[in-house]
Amino acid sequence: MTGKRRRVVIVGAGFGGLAAAKALKATPVDVVVVDRTNHHLFQPLLYQVATAALSATDIAVAARTLLRRQANTAMIMGEVTGVDHKRRCVILSDGSEICYDWLILATGAAYSFFGHPEWSREACVLKSLDDALDIRRRLLCAFEAAERAGPARTVAPTFVVVGGGPTGVEMAGALAEMTRQTLRREFRHTNPESARVILYEAGPRVLSAFPENLSAYAAQALAELGVEVRTGSAVEDIGEGRVRVGGETLETAVILWCAGVAARPAAEWLNVEAARNGAVVVGPDFAVAGHEGVYAIGDVCHYAVGDRPLPALAPVAKQQGRWVGRQIAAVAAGRRSSKTAFRYQDWGTMAVIGRSRAVAVLGGRHLRGVTAWLAWSLVHLMLLVDFRSRLTVYINWTWAWFTRGRGARLITGIRRRSG
Structure with a gap:
């Protein structure tokens, strides 16, 4: 790729992938984001779509919309099925290829049925x-x-x-x-x-x-x-x-x-060491051993702090993506990459159980009930990627809290024979 503008390929438009792309916004490289869908999805609230509390558009935004202000970034809708590391290309399901100078794998995870x-x-x-x-x-x-x-x-x-x-x-x-x-x-x-x-x-x-x-x-x-x-x-x-x-x-x-959660098959694509759940084992800089310029972040990577891997949470993926993006940006701009090791800023661990019921661990404090529910609501609103989503989710939550109603109780996807 001599004489051409260097390219960063990011596989996955989730929290980690988008954070990496945004960190490369002002960098003199071409950024290509590849995803199987055309949207960024806020997975932590998927269960509210499934139970009719929210509509699909409340928690999903077209990825092109989120990236439209980045002149150096393109979005491609396609499914990556492999990586040819010798030729430095990712392979898509239709047989096409996208070559890279740097590759960031942010493919996430899927459910495992324990051998069934x-x-x-x-x-x-x-x-x-x-x-x-x-x-x-x-x-x-x-x-x-x-x-x-x-x-x-x-x-x-x-x-x-x-x-x-x-x-x-x-x-x-x-x-x-x-x-x-x-x-x-x-x-x-x-x-x-x-x-x-x-x-x-x-x-x-x-x-x-x-x-x-x-x-x-x-x-x-x-x-x-x-x-x-x-x-x-x-x-x-x-x-x-x-x-x-x-x-x-x-x-x-x-x-x-x-x-049961298993990482998507990035480790198989690269033929590298994988953790028990199939995640790519990475070094302290998220680099994949033996594959120059290749990084794995988010749910698809096994990044240990001490003897425990970081959890599969949105804040983890966002911070990892931002950190890796900045390292690549420094090298691409002719500067040395940061010698500061990645440090995860723990936002806490939370789970909501229902109306005004939740549990949370924040800064070592154990919260439950309404206090934890308010903290959970605030954190999740802040993690939504655009103002429209925050506003519509807030309005829907407020309406549901006072009325106990759910406004998305529509049955769709049933095909009827015409005539």
Whole structure:
């Protein structure tokens, strides 16, 4: 690529990828951001789209819109399927290639079914807008089917959430609030309040990454919302409309899989060392060993502080992307890269359980209840990438708090035969 302007290719338009691109805004290089979709998605609030609290446009913004003021940055919608390191090119699913001088992998993670890929045919996951809208459709259609059955049907649907981490706890709490508050007066022949929401966790407690007192509070708050919390319960099998746990088979309308995360296959593309979850093991500067100019950040990298990797959180990915972008910018501008090691500024760990219920660890302090819920709300509003999203989410949350309503209860994605 001698004589040409040097190029930085960023794979992934998530928190880390966008942060890296913005750090390169004033750098004399061409930046190419490649993503499978055309939008940046605020994944921490996906569960609110799935449970009809927010609309898809509240938490997603076209990536081109976010990058339009960066004259040196282009956006390409495509799926990367490999990396040819010898030729310094990424390979797309259509066979085309994009060559690079520097490569930043920010591909994120996907759900793992612990060696049972067949379970994915029946269990819903929550990683994309399509996933969230599909879950919303399935949840609402379950109540419509119960209503259509007429007065003879006395039992509302059963919903199963697998995984007691933050996503599972947030999903179970939001689903319980939707069934017991939002929908309770909207049906004539079925009672949404009688719907069962069951949360299965293989470990001894939910939110195992939190202190035990906050974990206990979360379990109690879920129980108060009507969620049946079953810890020490590993899933044995998943089939059509059923799940088997502890030898017991339970019929269910929707199975929501929120357990087990695996990094996307960047380590396989590069043929490098991977952590247990498939994440690329990187050095202190996020460089991939044996691959000059290649970096991995966010959920796809294993970056250890002491003997523990940094968590898969939005603030982590943003700070890593910004740091790597600045290092590349310094080298591209003819300066030495910073000798200051990356330091993660911990924003805390949080999980919301429902209306005015949350847990948080901030600066060593353990918060719960309304205080934690307010902190969670503020942090998530600030993490949204544009003012429009912050405003619409704030308005929707305020309206929902006072009315207990959800304004996105539309069933879409059902194809009907014309004529």
